[in-house]
Amino acid sequence: MYRLVYISTPKRALGSDELLTILAAATKNNRRNEITGILIQDHKRFLQYLEGSEDKVEETFARISADPRHFAISRLKSGSIERRQFPGWSMASKTVDQCNSLRDxxxxxxxxxDRDVAAELLSFAEARDRAG
Incomplete structure (x- = not known):
């Protein structure tokens, strides 16, 4: 099993309808490619965790990286993991209100x-919260 975590910045604020369209496409594509994960958006950044076969996850990341709706795409972590962390979610999503923290x-x-994966994702979120 392979995972990839990245963070990016939307070029403009996305409306809830546009975000739902993105999530619907991601869910469809991820089911087809047997990818699971999460997408968290705080109106300033996207934090996404993808897991599945390495080739399918890397293909998905390449497609995401070419999407003109965002920039400053930074791969935070990638590599092998022992098991799926989000087996029931072809794409879980959470939008964070401006008054709430990404960490929460x-x-x-x-x-x-797994404890180490949770700690890693929480650490990324805490760093983003501190950066404001």
Whole structure:
């Protein structure tokens, strides 16, 4: 099993309808490619965790990287993992209100993850919260 975590910045604020369209396409594509994961959006950044076969995850990341709706795409982590962390979610999603922290949203989604994966995702979220 392979995982990839990245963060990116939308070029403009996305409306809820546009975000739902993105999520619907991601869910469809991820089911087809047997990819699971999460997408968290705080109106300033996207934090996404993808898992599946290495070739399918890397193909998905290449497609995402070419999407003109966002920039400053940074791969935070990639590599092998022992098991799926989000087996029931072809794409779980959480939008964080401006008054809430990204860490709180991530904390909610990683409660069933391996301890090291949860700590890693929480650390990324905490760093983003500090950066404001």
């Amino acid at each position: 949203a991530v904390s909610e989604l990683v409660k069933d993850c």
